[in-house]
Amino acid sequence: MNDRRNILVTGGAGFIGSHLVRHLVKQYPEYKIINLDKLTYAGNLENLRDIEEAENYRFVKADINDADALDAVFGAEAPDAVFHLAAESHVDRSIEAPLAFIDTNIRGTANLLHICRKHWQTDASTASLQAEKGAVENEKRFIHVSTDEVFGSLGDQGLFDEETRYDPRSPYSASKAASDHLARAWQHTYGMPVIVTNCSNNYGSYQFPEKLIPLMIRNILKGDQQLPVYGQGLNVRDWLLVDDHVSGLVAAFHNGKPGETYCFGGDNEWKNIDLVKKLCEIMDDKLGRARGTSAQQIRFVKDRAGHDLRYAIDAQKAKDELNWMPSQDFESGLRLTVDWYLSNTDWLEAVTSGSYLDYYNRHYTNR
Numbered sequence: 361m362n363d364r365r366n367i368l369v370t371g372g373a374g375f376i377g378s379h380l381v382r383h384l385v386k387q388y389p390e391y392k393i394i395n396l397d398k399l400t401y402a403g404n405l406e407n408l409r410d411i412e413e414a415e416n417y418r419f420v421k422a423d424i425n426d427a428d429a430l431d432a433v434f435g436a437e438a439p440d441a442v443f444h445l446a447a448e449s450h451v452d453r454s455i456e457a458p459l460a461f462i463d464t465n466i467r468g469t470a471n472l473l474h475i476c477r478k479h480w481q482t483d484a485s486t487a488s489l490q491a492e493k494g495a496v497e498n499e500k501r502f503i504h505v506s507t508d509e510v511f512g513s514l515g516d517q518g519l520f521d522e523e524t525r526y527d528p529r530s531p532y533s534a535s536k537a538a539s540d541h542l543a544r545a546w547q548h549t550y551g552m553p554v555i556v557t558n559c560s561n562n563y564g565s566y567q568f569p570e571k572l573i574p575l576m577i578r579n580i581l582k583g584d585q586q587l588p589v590y591g592q593g594l595n596v597r598d599w600l601l602v603d604d605h606v607s608g609l610v611a612a613f614h615n616g617k618p619g620e621t622y623c624f625g626g627d628n629e630w631k632n633i634d635l636v637k638k639l640c641e642i643m644d645d646k647l648g649r650a651r652g653t654s655a656q657q658i659r660f661v662k663d664r665a666g667h668d669l670r671y672a673i674d675a676q677k678a679k680d681e682l683n684w685m686p687s688q689d690f691e692s693g694l695r696l697t698v699d700w701y702l703s704n705t706d707w708l709e710a711v712t713s714g715s716y717l718d719y720y721n722r723h724y725t726n727r
């Protein structure tokens with residue numbers, strides 16, 4: 361591949377996107393990174409303060425549903441790679457207000473694929489040429505970033521992998537599943553050099569505190585807030601540090617094959633209640649509280665509607681074909697994450713003021 365690349369990242373002001381943008385800007389000075397983000401409640405330019413002046417970085421505020429804005433960015437920057445992360449990403453919000461998920465995750469993805477194809481000029485003849493040659497010769501890449509939730513819910517046994525049948529069960533996962541199908545359809549029909557990735561639950565710095573780990577850290581820190589565990593807390597998630605997801609995405613970009621799917625996961629399954637108790641222990645230590653103090657804030661609350669029982673990934677294909685490995689063990693990853701939130705209480709306060717509090721009160725009061 362050439363050294364110089366113009367890379368468009370959508371959703372780069374969000375949790376995973378900001379880690380990806382920072383990594384690309386810092387590690388690849390020969391690449392130009394264009395971050396396109398609508399800045400919803402979940403997008404925050406504070407997440408990228410440290411690199412905003414970098415010469416190889418540009419931010420564009422735009423909605424992926426805005427065809428003219430996308431057209432202008434493709435015209436001006438001629439990106440030859442896209443990492444598509446822009447999405448509505450929270451399951452509970454998708455249960456409360458699903459249509460925003462349809463607009464951004466489905467329609468927005470189709471719009472982005474459509475404009476991208478126009479500029480990359482792939483068409484049906486590219487697709488048949490590819491089929492003949494068995495490979496895409498151009499160096500363009502569209503990395504479609506998705507979730508393991510598209511596969512539905514596991515019982516006690518088994519793991520998701522690239523062959524698992526789709527069975528999405530929440531408005532969020534159904535909208536992501538639809539977007540995966542659209543990305544693959546553009547590959548198959550128009551020869552777009554698409555790679556799809558499906559990753560398990562991420563954790564780390566800059567995660568919006570509506571998601572389990574930062575929400576619990578925030579509430580433990582406040583001391584007088586409940587730690588709302590849905591149902592009995594027996595649901596299982598497979599947690600991966602966000603930096604390890606980012607290294608997987610970059611490996612998929614550099615080493616992955618168009619038309620392929622790669623699953624990333626942490627081999628790191630936790631029942632929610634055990635994870636919350638672990639966080640309480642870590643926070644008791646960090647805050648100098650007696651062991652057991654923070655756990656007194658735990659409350660079992662009304663379960664999430666349609667709550668998927670268990671997610672877990674077999675990431676062997678990514679390990680074999682992309683030479684990818686998660687690097688961080690969970691206990692130290694969690695400690696680092698807690699340290700970050702404790703050192704960034706201003707960030708936590710800023711993102712949880714305003715409309716977040718309306719959501720929080722609506723969602724958790726009388727739950």
Ligand code: NAD
Pocket residue numbers: 370371372373374375376377396397398399400401402403404422423424425444445446447448449450464468505506507508536558559560561562563568
């Ligand atoms: P996030 O909610 O933190 O960030 C999403 C970003 O997209 C925000 O910056 C937001 O402003 C932007 N955005 C939303 N709608 C937009 C629109 N219409 N146009 C342009 N920008 C828009 O999400 P995240 O947790 O960083 O997830 C990023 C991607 O990774 C999503 O596609 C998600 O489905 C996928 N994913 C997330 C996880 C996880 O554990 N968080 C795991 C696997 C896959």
Ligand code: TYD
Pocket residue numbers: 450451452561570571572573575588589590593595596597632664
């Ligand atoms: P979440 O971080 O929302 O990720 P996802 O639903 O996409 O896996 O939730 C992780 C798990 O934690 C999930 O099983 C739901 C549960 N959960 C709670 O028990 N309480 C909460 O307040 C939240 C936000 C999640």
